[in-house]
Amino acid sequence: MSAASNSSNGEHVAPSAGAIEIRNVTKIYDPDGVNVLAVDNCSLEIAPTEFCVIVGPSGCGKTTLLNAIAGFHEITRGEIALDRQTICRAGYTAPPGADRIVVFQNGALFPWSTVLNNVAYGPIVQGKVPAREARARAQGLLDELGLSDIGDRYPGELSSGMRRRAEIARALINDPKVLLLDEPFRAMDALTKGVAQEFLLQAYDRVRKTVFFITHDLEEALFLADRVVVMTTRPARIKYVLNVDFERPRTFRVRSSRRYLELKREVFAAVRDEATKAFEAGERELA
């Protein structure tokens, strides 16, 4: 990942690079005067370079949290800080920027640009390097990530798995402090998903950025995370936190280890409890 890390003066793991503190965050939506409590008094600290996976049923408010960190939404109460700087509190939201890059649920590679131009987009618009050099760096990064030959393709010509990998490359080239992924592998078949997950893990092992990853897939969470945070159905509260201590680099073999099964049993038990409660309360979002 020379392209990404060289530019940060070789600081691979700076002590305060990408620490996220979420303190007592509450978000109330107010559509048509009916208050909807989406996130209820959530607190969470994510260490620099930690791979943190948030798990919860669809529509539970995890994306609300991600959008607040990214700078797309305001929050109602509480505070979110990145490296001790407030980026979000009631009445203030820092605008989105290249230090917190989102990989979107449905993918947001620009369909009108080739993959190479998509990856070079960040460096070009930030104006730090000339366009030609930005493209050279983008090609270098694609080469490193094993995506050499899709540079001149348009996203519409690629499979969803390839598109997602290209989008991750587009985020990484900017050397962000935090990578925010919102169910990026949601719509994939099991095999593609496995490959895409391993790609993300390899990329993570190279750059070691803080990762805030949202999913509703528990197995995905266990495979990827340093820490799995299970949230309740709306309003989102933190239900359960699980440290995942598999060594990195991880491969698909982790998934058949005994320890993996133990953790899986533990986390499924915790979530089942929550799912049952939600089911009995007549919540439909769980579907």
Add this chain to the structure above:
Amino acid sequence: MAAVTKEASRPGNRAEVENDPRRDRIAWWLFRVRHSLSQPAPYIGLLGLLSFLLLWYVLTELLNVPRFNKLPGPVAVWEEFTSRRPTFGTSIYTPDYYKHILWSVWRVTQAFFWATVLGVPLGLFMGWRKTFRDYTFPILEILRPIPVLAWVPVAILIFADIASREAPIVFLAFLAAFFATALNTLLGVQSIDESYFRAAQCLGSKPRHIFLRVVLPGALPFIFTGLQIGVGVAWFSLVAAEMVSGEYGLGFLIWDSYVLSQFPVIVIAMVTLGVIGYVFSALIRMVGRMMMRWVV
């Protein structure tokens, strides 16, 4: 068709770099022509056209049906059109015919140029900035449904000082095309998925980057739809304007021939309008395809 394009051109370019790309292109065009000729569609289209001509011939020249017996038949029109010494003075051999065509084409080109240059940026801004849209949308929506012919007096008054008949005619053709172009461009911007704007912000875009690199390319498919509709209505209003006031042009030719009872010429001018209109749209489609290679 687009899928064929990509598969046919890509490996060729990659594997045989020393190959002349122009020869590749010619081979590709030949392939496409041969391919389309092996499909039933062009022949069916030809058959439809022939049946239309036959019906026309039967109604007018063969049976001389009362309702249609004042209309010129296809044979009469064709004979006039290809005659070196046409009875009514308009055929492929008379310079006047081309003069009328050139006048109309020149007027539509000017109208289309101004409609694009003003309509596209207006639509882009309206889609991009909500406040600007709030200011401009009501005016646009009230002016848009006013038929072009209702604008004739205003057009003449506006350009009274120029004392030429040209400016009002071009203005009327422009007006129709302008509304179609601006509105479609606006719809194009509104059709862009919110996540592209968010992604662009995340990646550190300044507003001008978002305008040039997200708003503009994202709206292109709709812009080209708007341009095609625009050029169509520009022809439509041009002919109306030429009928009202004009010395040359196909619209003038139609009206003049009607007044002078030179009926085959009316049909010649109408068919010419149809063919030129088709060529204009085809050209715009071609430019659109070249600018939007990503559309599969």
